Amino acid sequence: MIASLGFQTVTDAVALGAIYALMAVGIGLVFGVLRLVNFAYGQLIMAGAYTLAFTSSWPAGGSIALCVGVVVTLSLLMELFVFRPLRNQSQAVMLVTTFAIAFLLQAVAQIVDLRNDQLGEVVFSWITTLNQSITIGGVDIRKVTIVAVVVAIVALLLITLLLNKTTIGLHTRAAASDFRTARLLGVRANRVITFAVVLSGVLAAAVAVLFVAGTDPGPLVTPDFALRQTIVVLVGVVVGGIDRLWTATLGGFAIGFASGIINALLPTENSVYLPSVLFGLVIVVLLLRPAGLFAWGRRGQVERV
């Protein structure tokens, strides 16, 4: 069936899956160390998109650097003033708090939006070039599709290296696996959490750039930017298996890829049903594999004597 869809559709779906995978890693990293599903992750991406819009006349490099700076700073502020004071509260309290932050940031964006009513339709010089197509083997692919996939692969490789080859990475993995024991061994809680939050912020910034760059002509930066996608990715992360980073990442990719394909399969006049079909699929998957789609390969926790 996929073969009949055409190469173009599949590559677009792969690119969407790649971006969703990055979001899944960002959400999964913070969940690992804080056991917190950060519902405000989408608003971090939104803040990044606004930064890009405000600096659209800048050279791409400066604009992107500022976007990373803003999103990481926001992430750190969130950790310092919200997550840290609430760290010993129940998960429900923390989750509801992230809803509050999400709405707060969205409200701030609305105010900003009202004062700058031109923001929605800014034109980025560098995006136009990214949206040009190149032809590979007789198939047209937009450059941004390739960029998204490459950025995702490089980012995932870098994060894998950081987590597996560095001491702070080892400490972060330990904290994600058993926080109390890690602390008993001398792992500094604040340090690993800050590390995870910063990484997650960098990923949110990267996603903001890719979302902005992927929309042609000119992105519509609005207060609900990336909101719908974040909800989809949160679902994907749960479907994949949230308690492990790689299953969460695969879940993010899978749901991104699936939405790309379903979107292409649905007739244009029925594309409004995309979420219904997608979430219907999610319910089926969760019924069949409640522990997560990719929960196989997990070693049983056998007590050894």
Add this chain to the structure above:
Amino acid sequence: MLELEGLEVRYGTVPAIRDVSLHVERGEMVGVIGPNGAGKSTTLHAIMGVLPWHAGDIRVNGRSVRGRPPEAISRAGVALVPEGRRIFGDFTVEENLRLGLAGRKRNGSARLAQAYELFPVLRDFRRRSAGLLSGGQQQQLAIGRALVADPELLLLDEPSLGLAPLAVDGVFEALRSIRERGVTILLVEQRAVHTVALCDRTHVLVAGELRMTLEPKDAADKDKIVAAYLSA
């Protein structure tokens, strides 16, 4: 080195331990034995900063550790071998040992080498997933992980729990050689005879209170140990 003075820890309103006072001098090995639910692990968790306490004090090298987080206490030179070993099963053996270095910056590789010397099997399996080790090997790993931190004070929470008899002997053998290296040890155990025989003195904790102190010579006197357990 370590002093507990009139320590009381409560879970809600229920006291788990009451008026527990004991001390461990540098180079000593002190035991705490008692039945399940006596408050042995609670005592160790309080020392490590995992549980807050309601009365009394805990001092390490003369300084109170009240309000300090576990990582700070660990970095101050106290290492815990937790109950149930708490090995990171998905990590390699070497990664588990490197976690023990979390509070230490220098001489990491020399310390790893020392741990491998004490437990050669860990060196053979260093690239393997720790979850694949046998229970006895995992316990060696848990002890090795605590030792690489080069602690002044080593706390052990039932290191023989759930191990095959041969592995139990191995654990006590390892404890003996660790003591010979001059490490100060507080050992919490259920294997009363083994513990009393090995430690300089052994306190009996029953229902949250210290009931009796036994000496190595009491190890042969099973009646006395049984009486201590039943003195509720």
